[in-house]
Amino acid sequence: MSQEQDMPMPMSPGSMSNNGTRNMKDMVMHMSFYWGKDATILFHGWPNHCLPMYILSLFFVFLLSLATEVLSVSPATTKLGTSPVAGGVTQAGVYAVxxxxxYMVMLSVMSFNLGIFMAAVAGHTVGFFLIKCREAAAQEEAATGFTPKV
Incomplete structure (x- = not known):
């Protein structure tokens, strides 16, 4: 492995301060996983090297991942009084969201921060678990005729 692969790379070559030097704290793009709160996630300056904001961003990525999994299950649109066009538009809207x-989760993970990666994986896992629990409860209700206590 060459030394160049482990070194952080400047993100924009044209950004220099008044004296011609780069501010490497703000202009680093990691090419491998790393630990730490000094990450840029989705927006420039966020979480801004601040531990509480980094923790908030972990929670935000967790919720984004969880919502992605929960929205992956499309409910049946053949309810009474719903036209096929309205059902299709609804499903297309949910799909777009x-x-x-x-994509927001993917871009967050591309920060190569291990905390963000683990928050995304945990969110997807918890979302998948919630979906499977709901499916199992619905199958048990259909088989026995009563709602199980959860």
């Missing part, structure tokens, strides 16, 4: 959230 789910894809937008999935």
């Amino acid at each position: 789910r894809i937008a959230l999935a």
Whole structure:
């Protein structure tokens, strides 16, 4: 492995301060996983090297991942009084939101921060678990005729 692969790379070559030097604290793009609160997630300056904001961003990525999984299950649109067009538009809208959230999670993980990566994986896992629990409860209700106490 060459030394160049482990070194942080400046993100924008044209950004220099007044004296011609770069501010490497703000202009680093990691090419491998790293630990730490000094990450840029989705927006420039966020979480801004601040531990409480970094923790908030972990929670935000967790919720984005969880919402992506929960929205991956489309409810049946053949309810009484719903036209096929309205059902299709509703499903397309939910799909658009789910894809937008999935891309936001992907871009967050591309920060190569291990905390963000683990928050995304945990969110997807918890979302998947919630969906499977709901499916199992619905199957048990259909089989026995009563709602299980959860």
